[in-house]
Amino acid sequence: MARKMKDSGIEWIGEIPEGWEIKRLGAILQERNEVNNPIQTTSILSLTNNRGVIPYSEKGNQGNKAKDDLTGYKIAHIGDIVLNSMNVIIGSVGLSNYYGAVSPVYYMLFPRNNIETNIQYYNYLFQTTAFQQSLRGYGNGILEIRMRIQMQKLKTVLLPVPTFLEQSNITVYLDASLSKLNILLSKTRSSIEEYKKLKQAVITQAVTKGVRGERGMKDSGVEWIGEIPKEWRETQLRHCATIKSGITLGKSYRKDTVLIERPYLRVANVQGGYVDLNDLATIEVTPDEDLKYRLHSGDVLMTEGGDRDKLGRGCVWHGEIEPCLHQNHVFAVQTNETILLPEFLEYLTASDVGRSYFDITAIKTTNLACTSSSKVLAFTIPLPPVEEQIEIVSFIKKRSLELNKLIMKKELLVQELESYKKSLIYEVVTGKREV
Incomplete structure (x- = not known):
């Protein structure tokens, strides 16, 4: 039998189970306002939209050098929710698995009461587009996606509060479900890259070796061209x-x-x-x-x-x-x-x-x-002679069309899986899907 639901009174949350409460964020989570002064750690963390909290060294070549002076940085602990006060609206929020220094524009949140609060549940809640979009209007700034949200305002945001047991069950369910989905997404993305590499190989082979099968070859004298047909x-x-x-x-x-x-x-x-x-x-x-x-x-x-x-x-x-x-x-x-x-x-x-x-x-x-x-x-x-260029162009167009169709099919699957992930998280953390 479906459990009874009630109106939360909050548009982005909608209906929640009857036993759930609604509380302000500040009553559930508190800010860790610990400044790296004097220096406690030189390990710098970065917050990314797609990978969450990662060491700055793993961010890749972004053209930005980390600051040498870390005294103004804040400290993030393992298990903190790290939230970018200027970019949370576009998904810049994640759970930290590291201890390190972070930019002063970040907020670190941790439970006020560990007995009643599962931090991973609220991390999942914060990943929902509905939550992120609900923060529009709380920020101060010219650009909507770069609005700094003051902590005093963030504390007033209303959130659903299941029992601690339900929070834990939701976390276990989502951990398992998303793990399977992420494996499928990873395989699909790898498949897309393989098709792209195949398309690149088809083009390179055709423009350097032709499409007429085995034939006499000669050295082009250019390392990245290699051998070409003798007639070319x-x-x-x-x-x-x-x-x-x-x-x-x-x-x-x-x-x-x-x-x-x-x-x-x-x-x-x-x-x-x-x-x-x-x-x-x-x-x-x-x-x-x-x-x-x-x-x-x-x-x-x-x-x-x-x-x-x-x-x-x-x-x-x-x-x-x-x-x-x-x-x-x-x-x-x-x-x-x-x-x-x-x-x-x-x-x-x-x-x-x-x-x-x-x-x-x-x-x-x-x-x-x-x-x-x-x-x-x-x-x-x-x-090649123009007549053979015509053959090569025709061949590449045909093969590229075939491979592009396969790539588009895989990319559509990625979009569908990502959309399903978001809807699954939202339905579960707001109680609309019982676990």
Whole structure:
């Protein structure tokens, strides 16, 4: 028989079991306001949206150096809920399995009464989108996702309070259920990466070895190209293409200058294999600039800078929007189609040949990189006859379509599993699903 429910009186919580109570957060949890002064630990912790609380050293190359002076940092204990006062609305909250120093913008919460409070239950409650969204309006700030929530306000947030036994049962149930779901998610994500690697291998094999089966080969003389068919040649891109830079933003004009508004492409619009037109910016230019920086169907768009793995990525512009300009951080490469097809160049930039070349020749900072028009034109490429380029492009398109369908299917499964995880946690921690 289904247990009796009652209205909690709180919109985001909804109905709860009759035996549950509603209390303010401050009556259940208290803040650990322990400052790392004098220095108690040099172990720095970081809070991430997808991995929770982790050692700063495991955060990866984020381009941010940890502070040397830790005297202003707070202390997090094992078992504390760590909450980012400025980012909790977008999910920056998690249970700490470590002892260490954390940023002053974090709050550490622990039970007021260990006999009545299972901290893991409240960690699960705080993971729900409903709880996070309920905090909108509590913060102070200009940007909604960067609103600092004062502890005095956070203490007033109303939370469901099951019995300690129910909290423990809920925690055990969710631990087991989410463990199975996370294993499935991990396998699905690994499968997606394997399909992506296979797609990359298919492209690289096709643009360097062709699609005509066994044949005589020769050394290209380029390490990252390797052997190519005897009938092919290798050449620098400058011998079969020209390159054009785009318009520089922020230019000032005289008041009497005649200007026209045009859409233009930024680095963010140039994705691997396609142009993303969902967020298209516009710019006012002179008629002469409009003609000078206008894209033409068949141009291969290549990025000048950005993340290292995306540097030099290319895609063919098919005149999706006419007229359209491009920013100076996006190169427009126009190939001589009698010797080099735009689509073949696109696949070359996506292959290991392109990835290796642009990574080796890039000017690199911590996690960003940039190239130049001269380096793009110096790109040494394997060059089959145009007739064979047509065959290769057709083959890659067909195989990529097949693999993209499999990848999309797996990505949809990931979305469904993540959605199910969130709904499961919410239903269980608010008592709508009995365990």
